[in-house]
Amino acid sequence: MKRIPAIVLLAVVCLLLLYGFLAFTQLSVASAMSDLIHGSLGGSSQISQTFQHATPLLVAAVAVFVALRAGLFNIGVEGQFVIGALATGFIGTKLSGGLGMTVAIFGGAAMGALWSFPAGWIKAYKGGHEVITTIMLNSVAGYIAVGLASGPIKQAGQESPQTAKILATMPSIPMGGLSISWATLIAFFLPLLAGFWFSRSVKGFETDATGANIHAARQAGINTKRVIVRTMVVSGAIAGLAGALQVVAYSHRFYPDISSGTGFDALGVALLAGSYSWVLIPAAFAFGMLYQASPLLQIDGLPKGIVDILLAIMIIVGAAIRFRRLKALG
Amino acid sequence: MSTKPTVAMRGISKSFGSIRALNEVDFEAWRGEIQAIVGENGAGKTTLMNILYGVISPDQGSVLIDDKPVHFHSSSAAVANGIGMVSQHYGIIPGLTCLQNLILGSEPGFWLQSDQLQDRAEDLSSKMGFQFQWQDNAEKLSPAMAQKLEILKLLWKNSKVMILDEPTALLSPADGDALFTSLKDLANEGATIILVTHKISEVLDHCQHVTVLRGGQKIHAGETAGLTQSSLIQWIVGESLSEKPTKDCQDDKSEVLLQLNGIKVRRDRGDFALDGVDFTVRSGEVVGIAGVDGNGQKELLEAIAGLRPIEAGSLEIFGRSGMNYPTADRLQNGLRIIAEDRLKEAIIEQWNLEQNFLLGFSQMPDLNSRGWINRKVAKHEAESAAHKFSTQYANLNQTLGSLSGGNQQRFVNGRAFALNPKLVLAFQPARGLDFKATAQVYEQFRTLAKQSKASVLVISYDLDELLENCDRVVVAFDRQLILPPKEDELNRSALGKLMVSGLK
Numbered sequence: 001m002k003r004i005p006a007i008v009l010l011a012v013v014c015l016l017l018l019y020g021f022l023a024f025t026q027l028s029v030a031s032a033m034s035d036l037i038h039g040s041l042g043g044s045s046q047i048s049q050t051f052q053h054a055t056p057l058l059v060a061a062v063a064v065f066v067a068l069r070a071g072l073f074n075i076g077v078e079g080q081f082v083i084g085a086l087a088t089g090f091i092g093t094k095l096s097g098g099l100g101m102t103v104a105i106f107g108g109a110a111m112g113a114l115w116s117f118p119a120g121w122i123k124a125y126k127g128g129h130e131v132i133t134t135i136m137l138n139s140v141a142g143y144i145a146v147g148l149a150s151g152p153i154k155q156a157g158q159e160s161p162q163t164a165k166i167l168a169t170m171p172s173i174p175m176g177g178l179s180i181s182w183a184t185l186i187a188f189f190l191p192l193l194a195g196f197w198f199s200r201s202v203k204g205f206e207t208d209a210t211g212a213n214i215h216a217a218r219q220a221g222i223n224t225k226r227v228i229v230r231t232m233v234v235s236g237a238i239a240g241l242a243g244a245l246q247v248v249a250y251s252h253r254f255y256p257d258i259s260s261g262t263g264f265d266a267l268g269v270a271l272l273a274g275s276y277s278w279v280l281i282p283a284a285f286a287f288g289m290l291y292q293a294s295p296l297l298q299i300d301g302l303p304k305g306i307v308d309i310l311l312a313i314m315i316i317v318g319a320a321i322r323f324r325r326l327k328a329l330g
Numbered sequence: 331m332s333t334k335p336t337v338a339m340r341g342i343s344k345s346f347g348s349i350r351a352l353n354e355v356d357f358e359a360w361r362g363e364i365q366a367i368v369g370e371n372g373a374g375k376t377t378l379m380n381i382l383y384g385v386i387s388p389d390q391g392s393v394l395i396d397d398k399p400v401h402f403h404s405s406s407a408a409v410a411n412g413i414g415m416v417s418q419h420y421g422i423i424p425g426l427t428c429l430q431n432l433i434l435g436s437e438p439g440f441w442l443q444s445d446q447l448q449d450r451a452e453d454l455s456s457k458m459g460f461q462f463q464w465q466d467n468a469e470k471l472s473p474a475m476a477q478k479l480e481i482l483k484l485l486w487k488n489s490k491v492m493i494l495d496e497p498t499a500l501l502s503p504a505d506g507d508a509l510f511t512s513l514k515d516l517a518n519e520g521a522t523i524i525l526v527t528h529k530i531s532e533v534l535d536h537c538q539h540v541t542v543l544r545g546g547q548k549i550h551a552g553e554t555a556g557l558t559q560s561s562l563i564q565w566i567v568g569e570s571l572s573e574k575p576t577k578d579c580q581d582d583k584s585e586v587l588l589q590l591n592g593i594k595v596r597r598d599r600g601d602f603a604l605d606g607v608d609f610t611v612r613s614g615e616v617v618g619i620a621g622v623d624g625n626g627q628k629e630l631l632e633a634i635a636g637l638r639p640i641e642a643g644s645l646e647i648f649g650r651s652g653m654n655y656p657t658a659d660r661l662q663n664g665l666r667i668i669a670e671d672r673l674k675e676a677i678i679e680q681w682n683l684e685q686n687f688l689l690g691f692s693q694m695p696d697l698n699s700r701g702w703i704n705r706k707v708a709k710h711e712a713e714s715a716a717h718k719f720s721t722q723y724a725n726l727n728q729t730l731g732s733l734s735g736g737n738q739q740r741f742v743n744g745r746a747f748a749l750n751p752k753l754v755l756a757f758q759p760a761r762g763l764d765f766k767a768t769a770q771v772y773e774q775f776r777t778l779a780k781q782s783k784a785s786v787l788v789i790s791y792d793l794d795e796l797l798e799n800c801d802r803v804v805v806a807f808d809r810q811l812i813l814p815p816k817e818d819e820l821n822r823s824a825l826g827k828l829m830v831s832g833l834k
Contacts, residue, residue, distance in 0.1 A: 200705075202698045205688060212678045218637060219667055219675045220689035221658035 039293030054288030076134025078263025079141030084240025089254025092166025112240015120232025414489030618796030621806030664752025679731030718744030
């Protein structure tokens with residue numbers, strides 16, 4: 001519909017801004033671009049790394065996306081990610097083998113769901129805004145992570161707060177020199193699954209209706225309170241899954257700053273995607289490319305801040321485009 | 331009548347894409363008069379007024395105010411020139427007080443001096459015979475009160491030309507008469523009042539001039555003196571309306587679909603909206619609920635639908651107690667709701683017709699096959715819902731918000747007939763519809779009641795509409811439903827008295 005040209009316009013604006021910023025650095029646009037491409041896609045190691053950045057981000061972005069469809073702004077993905085990773089990291093040190101890993105992943109998702117449940121319940125039955133409650137739960141999650149990782153579940157004989165290495169890790173898909181985890185395949189599959197679910201399933205329809213017009217949804221016999229709780233829990237489970245995949249596929253253990261802001265970046269990815277779930281994939285991949293290439297760009301004189309500024313501008317403009325439509329609805 | 335018109339629009343044409351909304355239309359309005367614009371849905375009334383108000387600019391033609399050509403590129407330019415408009419969708423912002431809403435957009439200075447403002451607000455409202463609690467949250471205003479506040483907003487902005495789009499749609503007859511008295515006073519003081527309406531009686535009783543539009547063209551313009559109802563209808567519709575079907579007597583032995591025994595229901599703000607209401611609806615009848623806005627009609631509908639808790643008494647619907655009977659199940663068993671506030675409660679504007687159709691039907695076995703939506707059935711049913719009252723649309727993937735208000739209402743009404751309805755709760759189902767479409771809706775209600783042994787409960791503020799179309803009419807008054815004596819069930823003066831006094 002109207003969104004595709006808007007995204008194109010956004011891309012053009014960002015490129016122009018990039019030109020502007022680059023004028024202040026020693027880098028030419030061409031070499032910055034080549035750094036970006038080479039840094040992120042220049043070899044099998046770089047490509048693998050880009051996918052490694054994009055994978056948990058994409059899963060976390062699906063979590064944000066699902067909540068947004070019900071009109072919920074789940075700022076708590078960060079905390080749910082951390083709690084999910086914590087649970088997976090802990091279980092992973094106890095159970096071995098494929099079955100143990102599966103249990104650890106599901107445990108992570110379940111803990112993420114548990115962590116988001118209060119926000120959904122308070123929103124539905126007590127009217128407390130989910131942005132406030134999830135921000136608070138993020139802080140609590142952070143303290144729990146530090147507390148447990150530096151004490152009860154800390155690896156014996158270690159200085160830094162972290163768990164022991166998990167017993168079973170997720171393997172890579174055999175693909176020549178590339179090292180791409182099976183987690184990436186799961187991540188790429190999720191947005192498509194979400195898109196299909198929203199367009200075809202009755203529960204997806206009811207979630208959409210609740211997000212689009214809660215009064216009309218109520219009149220249509222939809223139990224909007226239940227939809228809010230359910231959606232928040234599903235969103236939290238997906239966020240927990242993102243944390244779980246980070247542990248089993250990449251970090252192989254839990255430590256408190258395991259997310260490095262993935263849950264917040266996921267908000268940006270989801271806002272860029274708007275209402276099209278498949279757009280989450282290129283958006284998350286683009287974020288992954290920028291992360292992966294940023295060390296090289298820094299070495300060549302492009303301050304790290306500029307990459308962040310660029311991301312921020314993309315998110316703000318993307319959000320503006322998205323909420324311009326919502327505004328008209330009051 | 332002064333010789334020169336205050337407002338003159340000459341040769342106005344406007345197209346939207348391939349649709350020609352207005353074709354060289356002339357329109358004039360004089361100071362000191364109430365003039366009407368009438369026409370069917372989509373005749374171009376609203377477009378013409380939006381051009382005068384500067385919301386859209388015409389492709390062709392000129393607008394003259396006091397003989398001077400003007401080009402308004404925005405409504406604020408029109409407001410600066412003394413033109414004001416109240417649209418069908420009220421611009422009241424919930425959360426602000428009534429006073430804040432009144433001055434919104436025309437605050438007198440940087441600092442707001444609440445006392446002075448309130449004094450002037452009091453002056454204006456008492457002049458119009460309205461009463462407001464200025465410091466109350468505007469959220470709680472009934473649609474009728476919101477309409478009154480909108481009119482005061484025009485006065486606040488010193489509008490000399492006032493455009494009113496169906497101002498009495500939500501008012502009781504008494505409130506409507508009071509409004510026209512005030513409008514006449516305003517006209518006598520030199521205002522130019524333009525009334526967009528569907529009600530012929532308003533045109534003949536209260537307006538001096540009338541302009542009739544049909545299909546984007548001016549069909550007639552002239553004084554109302556000497557006009558008859560039938561000639562006006564003929565101009566508007568382009569044909570004469572068929573006779574209404576005769577009413578049947580109700581059989582007391584038919585199945586009871588809805589039974590209320592002494593129910594008590596609270597309003598949002600906590601006081602009782604209904605206090606001990608007894609009421610029975612049998613299959614096969616079309617029952618009207620008349621009453622001034624705010625007498626518990628909304629709460630009654632919500633209680634029947636299971637959307638609002640019942641504090642005391644009992645409700646039985648489809649032979650089952652209302653306790654632990656969720657709305658979704660009632661809908662599945664044949665309850666249909668035509669909500670009062672179309673944009674807020676009945677539709678999702680940014681969704682397409684097919685998705686909007688599904689609202690209320692998502693749990694129906696026909697459409698829900700093991701948790702997945704049956705798209706084929708949905709498409710088919712959405713199409714028949716649209717065709718039921720000839721909704722004008724291009725395709726099912728079009729957003730419902732892109733249709734005109736009248737067409738949205740047609741679609742919402744059509745949706746209520748889908749998948750074997752048993753009890754239709756219709757709140758102002760004719761809102762925004764011209765009388766041809768209104769007649770059609772009620773005809774279908776009657777057919778439904780007669781052929782499918784369903785029943786229809788219509789809530790409307792327009793007593794005449796109910797009298798013409800229902801088997802019987804009851805009155806909502808002061809937290810009660812008052813059943814008139816059998817012989818007065820369709821007696822206008824008896825019911826009118828009940829509406830304002832509750833006295834039989």
